Amino acid sequence: MYQSNIYEYLEGLQEEKLLICKDDKEAVQIRDIAVLLGFDTFVLPDLRVSVGEDLRAYDEEIHLLFIQLASFYKSTKKKILVSPLRTLLIPFPKAELFETRTIEFGDTLNMQELKDTLYQWGYHFTDIAASHGEVSFRGDIIDIYPIDADKPYRISLFDEEVETIQYYDEGTQKRSNDELESLTFTPAFLALNKTQHEALKSRTERSNYDTFVKDIDSLGLWHLDDLGESALTLFDGVLASALDDELKEVYELGTPLVPRESFLLPAIPEGHKYCDLEAVDPNKLLQSHKDKKITIIAKNESIVRGSELESFQNIAFVYQEGIVNLLGADRLILSLNKPVKRKKVKKATLVLDELKPGDYVVHENYGVGIFKGIEKRDVLGATSEFVVMHYQNEDALLIPVSNLEVVDRYVAEGGVLPILDKLGKASFKKLKEKVKEKLFAIASQIINLSAQRHLKKGIKLKIDMEEHAIFMAEAGFVHTEDQERAINDMLDDMSSGRMMDRLLSADVGFGKTEVAMNGMFVAVKNGYQAMMIAPTTLLSSQHYKSLKERFSGHDIKVAKLDRFSTTKEKNATLKGLQEGTIDVVVGTHALLKAKFKNLALVIIDEEHKFGVKQKEALKEISIDVHLLSMSATPIPRSLNLAMSEVKSFSEILTPPTERQGVRTFVKSYDDKVIKEAILREMRRGGQIFYVFNSIAGIEEKKKQLLEILPKLRIAVLHSKISAKETEDEMMLFGDGEYDVLLSTSIVESGIHMPHANTMIVDGADNFGIADLHQLRGRVGRGVKEGYCYFMVTDKERLTENAKRRLLALESHSDLGSGAVLAFHDLEIRGGGNIIGEAQSGHIKQIGYSLYLRMLEDAIKELSGQDKEVAQNIDMKLSINAYLNEELIEEDRLRLELYRRLSLCETTGEVYEIEAEIADRFGKLDVITRQFIDVIVMKVLAREKGISKVSSYGENVFIEFIDEAKERVVLKSPSKDDDDIIATAMGYLK
Template sequence: MIIVASARALMQRTLPLRQFRVSVCEFHVGQALDLDRTLGRWSGLGYEPVSVVESPGQFSHRGGILDIFPPADPLPVRVELFGNRIESLRCFDPATQRSQERVESVTVTPAREALPRHGPRVADRVAAQLLCDQPADVCAELEEHHQGLVSATPFPGIEFYLPYFYTSPATLLDYLPPEALVVVDDPQELADIWAGLEEDAVDLRAAAEEAGTLPSEYPLPYVTWDEWAERMIDRPALTLGHGEGDTTSRLADCFIPGPRFGGQLKPVLEHIRTAQAGGGRVIVASQQARRLAELWGSEQDYVSPLDELRQLPQSPLTFVQGSLAEGWILRGADLGQAFAYLHLLTDAEIFGWRRPEPRRPARRRKVAPESFFSDLTPGDFVVHVEYGIGIFRGLVTRAMEGVEREYLQVEYGGSDRLYVPIHQADRLSRYIGAGDRPPRLNRLGTTTWQMLKKRAKKAAEDVARELLQLYTARELVAGHAFDPDTPWQAELEAAFPYFETEDQLSAIVDVKADMEKPKPMDRLICGDVGYGKTEVALRAAFKAVMGGKQVAVLVPTTVLAQQHYATFRRRLAPFPVEVEMLSRFRSRAEQRKILEKLLASQVDIVIGTHRLLQKDVAFADLGLLIVDEEQRFGVTHKERLKQMRTEVDVLTMTATPIPRTLYMALTGVRDISTIETPPEERLPVTTYMGEYDAQLVRRAILRELERGGQVFYVHNRVQTIETIRRRLERLVPEAVFAVAHGQMREADRSAERSRRSLERAMLSFVA
């Protein structure tokens, strides 16, 4: 096993190894179980009792079934009891709660570093040192924690008291066997990082002491650099440095960085041939190794992932399925073979990126599908098909003709009440309206609702007639049938720097199949933000261009247009595809030139806002229209889209389809592909709530900046937003701040300048 750890992880104190070992418990099929003792032990190990187990560190108990999710396991385990013995152990999916494969045993490890079972032992010590001379609000929170310690109940933040739990807390180093080799990469840089982390921790402690939320000289939960170096004295270690004349430097002299090809495969092939002609050996380590081998006609040189380097075949060219950070050329070393040098090529050199390895492929799953309708709760607005809009007031029991029955109670205007029998509940539905303004309640006994229904029916018939004409015309019009994929399309897909999800691949297959049919495509791609809709659109656009057609990508905002433009330019750079953008960020002269090139077939893909729908925009041979978030376009723009739909293939992408679009897709008028599978490594959004704390805000912003991220700070008043900006600039002088809001016209004196200022602020943020 190889463990890679950062300085922050190495310096952190944790549960002593001896305590960890005595806390681990094993369960196997057929074992006798003391239920109360087991549940108490799990709670003492830091597991949280819940009704449904969904996250690591939780357990539940329902009759003869126990569910537990050990933090070290990829899936939770379901323990089924027969009497007091374990009848079966099964893994289960926390999203669907469905049981999966059987296992013979399960190892339950501690769920926390500060074990709650030790809480009563340290509670008095904590009370003596922390519950004196503290502000009232701090004392209240500490008292809650003290009660949790006394009752051995886990609570959020229990690790804060780790220094009180153990006299000699351990570090990650203590968990390694004595003979384990520790490789220290650049000890000087590691020491500098360590010192910076120590300084930050001391500053935070000083600020908390000054604010009165922490007692003086509270023990810090980490080991210093000197302590860590002392623990390393008797351990076998390999130090990698940059000193002159050391082993690392001499070895580094033999390695030369390889050339970069930026996704252009022809120069890669030429480089390989040149290397082979010069007596060199080439190993291509790529996540796209099989595709690359097929493209280059060297499939016989492909090998699957290897456990050891000695398994590599001794051939001049080898494709290996794998992921490495970067490649190199090795010269001047004894290679043990009749090769002048060895060249390792990776995705970093070939494509300019390295595809991340999937961390837990077994846990890849679809998200639980959301229901379009949720249960009604009292106070919700509802619509009765015969009586109109009212307020749902809940279930009531009424006696009718001597028989008690349950009814849905609905309140109407004028305090009228309607009691709907349970068996007629299908005549009620949740009210769905535009905007946040509550609807006007109808009154029983009036004709208002019937008149509204007549007008709505006529409008629906008009829309249905128009749609019927539109889609009848689409069925009758002979569209362009695109040819099957070309080798260049295989190259484009091989250069995708992520693993496609199952839904993504399914959507791509659907779109390509539609494009190869002799009738115009009209497909809706529905998926959450970040689920990979853009890649589906990009591959469809490339297929259209390979078929000699032009592509228009229509987006609702200039910021989104800029983002799509950058993505398309980057992904299509290795191919002879001309991509342009039409938006307000282009000058009149630039727009005029782009329009001329469009008409002259000198632009293959144009990305733009509603500017693409204006009458002066003409294409030489438009074959595909891609619409991103169609619901955000106005009525006039949609009329223009309707005209275009009868002539070309249309691909619509959305995360939130409007009801009419969704209905048309579900009833088969439009084809639909859904992307419900989240991308690999996508993490859930975690929300924390609490009172404003300036130091907490500073720490959160700095932590995000240190990892190379960005921060949105949301304020609810335009009038005071500049004051907040100045406060943040004083609080975090290391950061660069910009302000964006919807009333910037007041500062810019015109709506147009306001719009541009807002757009430029957002562009500078996302660029």
């Protein structure tokens, strides 16, 4: 599509128009021109959805569609609506369904009426409003997150009067200080009244379309009836570009709503006044066309200053986003803007550890038990809350909520079920001692290795900035900020004269290899060699392809060495490495025996997948060169901090600009759905992962698939098939020899299969949410959008909780949403990878969390970091102190706050959480405030070396860790809670 044609057409346009284009990309080009010409411009998302499809998977686009339509209808200026073709298949809701409502400071609210309106307008009622379209009512606090708002709003009430309106952060749930005069909220779906809402609800429940849940979220738009109309009847449509193939496809899909003849649209005429430009050197263009009228487009003044343009009389500057480069007989339009970069994925700071009754937990002194819930108990005339854990023989252990730091979730590799420990037996203590010895050995190994590297002088590499900038520019894409930071940190290490030891963690496809290649480039340009080693032939040949491509034209000799290299090739490569005629080599463990002439950089991909002997050899090779280790699993923050003395870390959290999310559908198992999903992928020339988690039934499943589609080429993989055969089959699949890869959940994590963009998970209800998110991450890696189908055997038998989790996956299809959904589980797994002891039986016995915590302590202790021995302080004051459920109703929210409070190390942290509680749930009552006091005293006691603070009657007792110190007895004015607290606090402060 030519911007010049669009510019010329719009230049003469007076009335409002719907402009139809091919896709998002074209829509943006049209938008940039329309904005430049002064149109109020609204762009609809590219909604490639088939009629009757589950719309929950298209949540974000539907929200955007509604926001843009609402703004378009409201605008009174000269306006234009830009829509990709496929979006027009969706019924457009009528303008009156986009009304809004405003709440002002001082308003009196009718709570029932407000709740009804929000419900009919499509809001979801939750404990915590953290996503668009959610609302939460908690006593005198209302949180609401409208779909068009950048930040959610918190309304505080005095009775039913609005006392304050503020923004809050959805991640931390803390409100900002600025108070707002009012807030206006839009519908989360449409502004339906009670009658319309009931009618639509009933139509969707009776729908013939097949979705996991038949409700308004999934099917509402397909059943609008008289509330919607075809976009093509609403506007005098114009086609922005010749779309023959697309048009034909949409024409075939013609819906009852959009008669086929509506698609016979006029096209935009070809223009003659302007031509499109490639603006490489703005100054040269300005020089050649200095007599014309010149318009320069830039986002802001600093971009203009930075580009050092020559100044001419006839230049007009337009400050806006967008890129338009055109040349006409008497004018030149030039843009200095760069394409917009992707936003970084936000990590959830508030991980709701959904600890549910029945979950396994580990107590650091008593071992593995089952979490039963929170209970109130009266002890010595005062009420407190306790966490109840059951051990062997149903023995119960009560843990005061002020001491929750001693409990962790039990997680082990592959969801292993633990054996419950027995209360009162010393076996767990012995086990911990054994694990501790083992961990000291691992920790000292990590530290010694690091010390050896630190003692040696590093190979100091010089960086030619100009040459390197050219190499970066040749990547063929815009580097994300994270990538740039990782590259710069690595180059700083390599040029510092110290020995680099850096770990790079990033999801597959987020650009780790690009970072590595920048390091290799610098090493080779300094006259050295670089090697990259991967655990599998498949991975090494993928890297080899990338390296060959990226280094072509730089006179860098690249070779590979793996089991597919012939003896002749192997010998030639080994000789070339020894003589220095080969600059860069990539391969599997076959490389471990190679001798190099002058090696400066070793890159290890997925180190945790190598065997013990291979790891030893890797340590030998990399002892006196720069080392970059790469991993696709996130690294736990705690371990990250402990090891920061030893290794340096880089993380890439931003997906590449062109990468799209994965559409996720939850469906009841049905052959028709399977057939349609497979054919849909094959129609666009792609391949399918089919995950079926039973080795026993996998051949039978292959037969079933061949009954549905007899010509399907299916490869079968599972853990009983040898590593060599697995790899060969994966290579064939990668080369397009198969349509479907039918496997258990071993779908290899480090690999990049750009053609496999559909995944079907059979029996999805048997997987954890983290596993499903991990699996889903295998598709949608290239420029094509991924599709993921979670098939559920019998949806009637699913618990409400399981349903909720599956639906959460449908609506959170955005990249990196795993951070919100499953960071906890992934984080724990990533920890095992670094230590390389993930297979250790000890983890099964004590769980990952405790294992990591002990490892962290061992590293700190051995590397001489100041390590306070965390002392559990026994707080036994007979006062009423707990988080009151009248203030915080939900058990899981109270549990999470108890846990965070018990982990506080300074009084500042405690007071910060106190402020957060007041902020999220309202003013603290006496019992809750007293619990905060108990935690403050616990922190102060730890600082003073106190082991126990207790009271009986009017006496307060203080005991010390150092048993030589005498216990202190204090006298309180009375037995009242506030006097006891004041007496103890007075002494501790």
